Amino acid sequence: MILRLDALGVERNGRALVRDLSLEVGAGQIVGLVGPNGSGKSTALRCVYRALAPTTGAVLLHDRDLTALTQEGGSELDFTVAEIVALGRAPHLRGNQALGAREQELCRRAMTQLDVLHLADRGVLTLSGGERQRVLAARALVQEPEVLVLDEPTNHLDIRHQIELLTLLRASGLTVVIVLHDLNLAAAVCDRIGVLAEGALVAAGTPREVLTARLVRAVFGIDATVVPHPLTGDPQLLYSLGAPA
Ligand SMILES: Nc1ncnc2c1ncn2[C@@H]1O[C@H](COP(=O)(O)OP(=O)(O)OP(=O)(O)O)[C@@H](O)[C@H]1O
Numbered sequence: 001m002i003l004r005l006d007a008l009g010v011e012r013n014g015r016a017l018v019r020d021l022s023l024e025v026g027a028g029q030i031v032g033l034v035g036p037n038g039s040g041k042s043t044a045l046r047c048v049y050r051a052l053a054p055t056t057g058a059v060l061l062h063d064r065d066l067t068a069l070t071q072e073g074g075s076e077l078d079f080t081v082a083e084i085v086a087l088g089r090a091p092h093l094r095g096n097q098a099l100g101a102r103e104q105e106l107c108r109r110a111m112t113q114l115d116v117l118h119l120a121d122r123g124v125l126t127l128s129g130g131e132r133q134r135v136l137a138a139r140a141l142v143q144e145p146e147v148l149v150l151d152e153p154t155n156h157l158d159i160r161h162q163i164e165l166l167t168l169l170r171a172s173g174l175t176v177v178i179v180l181h182d183l184n185l186a187a188a189v190c191d192r193i194g195v196l197a198e199g200a201l202v203a204a205g206t207p208r209e210v211l212t213a214r215l216v217r218a219v220f221g222i223d224a225t226v227v228p229h230p231l232t233g234d235p236q237l238l239y240s241l242g243a244p245a
Contacts, residue, residue, distance in 0.1 A: 002027050002062065002175050003048070003147050009056035010043050010199075017043045019199040021057070025147070030169060030176040032186045035196035036220055041179045042151050044196070048177060049149045061147065081127070081135050082120040085111055088139035110138040113168055115161065129156035137165055141172070150178045154185065187211055187234045195219055211235045 003025040010018040018040040025031045033041045046052035048059050050066055059066040079087070085107045086099055093099070099107070111117040114134040124132060133156045140148055148169075154162040162182075166189040169176055180186040186193055187207035195203040195210060197219050203210045216224045216237060224237040 004060040007057035011055040032190035032193045039196040040199040088142040110141045114138040
């Protein structure tokens with residue numbers, strides 16, 4: 001087990017934002033967190049990438065408590081796209097060492113994969129939401145991280161770029177923890193899904209085990225018809241709007 005959330009709890013102002021959350025992420029797995037707005041997904045992820053210290057419990061990377069490790073900060077002021085992506089290599093370089101040929105090739109490949117190479121010399125502050133999101137994904141990829149933690153990485157992306165990003169994640173073999181709102185995309189990309197409601201894990205398992213009409217009704221309060229995807233067999237949810245008044 002690479003990553004383990006062990007009875008994680010986060011409290012703020014006497015309110016439990018995350019309660020007793022335990023979840024395991026195996027090597028090479030893509031584990032999704034889904035749930036309604038405000039259910040604690042981002043708060044849980046913040047504990048994983050150490051932006052937030054849990055009130056109780058722990059996040060363990062290879063059985064080592066992450067809160068004991070140092071935190072690296074990052075700022076994204078007015079850098080160019082190429083500079084931001086290159087910053088992803090910083091943890092692998094010594095001091096002010098410049099990027100070598102292999103490093104530059106890695107950055108170039110990631111920018112090509114995320115379709116931002118043509119933006120290499122643009123300032124990040126001038127980008128659209130989706131372009132910026134893709135630049136941040138390219139930076140994450142060039143880090144060659146042991147665990148990639150992504151909070152709604154498809155936010156702002158058009159459907160082609162959503163599919164391309166998730167396809168890339170699948171092909172990367174990386175261990176990924178990802179928050180997604182789109183349950184159909186979550187079903188397609190995740191090996192396992194954890195469902196949060198009011199800060200607590202209410203279901204966890206494969207997409208097929210978890211994404212049932214009953215669970216969607218109970219957690220999201222909506223009716224959905226769940227059908228197997230005709231090509232992949234993944235559960236897919238069909239929604240219909242209420243009848244017009
Ligand atoms: N620092 C904080 N102080 C007080 N309340 C907070 C703080 N951070 C988050 N919250 C509250 O905790 C709850 C969970 O927030 P969180 O961002 O984890 O939800 P989420 O599941 O990621 O939601 P969304 O789907 O809307 O992105 C929300 O009600 C939010 O308002």
